[in-house]
Amino acid sequence: MSFVVAKDLCRTFDLSDPWIVRKLTMRPKRLLQAVDRVNFSIERGTTYALVGESGSGKSTIANMVVGLLKPSAGSITIDGQNLGDASMSRPDQQRLRRRIQMVFQSPYASLNPRWKVGDILCEPMRAFKLIEGSEAQRRRAAELLEQVGLSDSDASKYPHEFSGGQRQRISIARALASQPEVIICDEPTSALDVSVQAQVLNLLKSLQKEFGLTYLFITHDLAVVSTMANKIGVLNQGVLVEEQDTEGLFSTPREDYTKMLISSAPKIEFGS
Ligand SMILES: Nc1ncnc2c1ncn2[C@@H]1O[C@H](COP(=O)(O)OP(=O)(O)O)[C@@H](O)[C@H]1O
Ligand SMILES: [Mg+2]
Secondary structure, three states, X not given: OOOEEEEEEEEEEEOOOOHHXXXXXXXXXXXXXXXXXEEEEXXXXXXXXXXXXXXXXXXXXXXXXXXXXXXXXXXXXXXXXXXXXXXXXXXXXXXXXXXXXXXXXXXXXXXXXXXXXXXXXHHHHHHOXXXXXXHHHHHHHHHHHHHOOOOHHHHHXXXXXXXXXXXXXXXXXXXXXXXXXXXXXXXXXXXXXXXXXXXXXXXXXXXHHHHOOEEEEEEXXXXXXOOOOOEEEEEEOOEEEEEEEHHHHHHOOOOHXXXXXXXXXXXXXXXX
């Protein structure tokens, strides 16, 4: 069985007016099917990319895989364990959650501006009881900063003292602090300059190699995933319309929608 499996994943959002307004105006309920019976699986240590235009349901899927949002139907299994298994004990649920971390598009929104970077990195170590003792936590924070290309002295700074690319490195370090096996990257480079994008992508790739990480990589930009992903799923209005390994998708796209995405993707250069 694959390491991450999404099976018939669905999510609807209720966009209806409040009940009393509906009664007065006689308007029916309005339901949005944001994710519609999506299936994919990711092998351990590989990258699966979900691509699609804005509003196609990518973040909704990311939020379900990381456990921030409940599926309306279908299931997500990580290493054979169902994320929605209600019979699982609280500690087991927490252990499973720890193994899946997320890097968001905007590190501005996801890093607490009032906390020093060192505290941001130590919080998951404490929450998941991974490392005991403030001295050991501090050493681990320094190690994490070096792993993402920052320096241990950065631990005493605040997020606003960094550039966008550096802040995204801090987000990655924070994800790594939980010692995850799966990282969901939701548009991790979309807010960055192109030159910085390539550096962050290269960092993600080398961390994957070093720690055997499994990535679900989400982007609207096909050029970004061309060298990141092993397999790509194309999402259009909540439906997975095509899935191929990366080479096949670029050389022989089957769907018109995929062809349109490929032709509209800007080319980006990768440094070392
Ligand atoms: N919490 C929510 N409530 C209502 N509608 C939502 C919510 N989250 C997302 N949507 C809608 O679901 C659709 C998919 O959104 P999203 O998953 O954010 O797409 P993407 O990440 O691909 O841009 C969009 O139409 C969006 O407006
Ligand atoms: Mg999104």
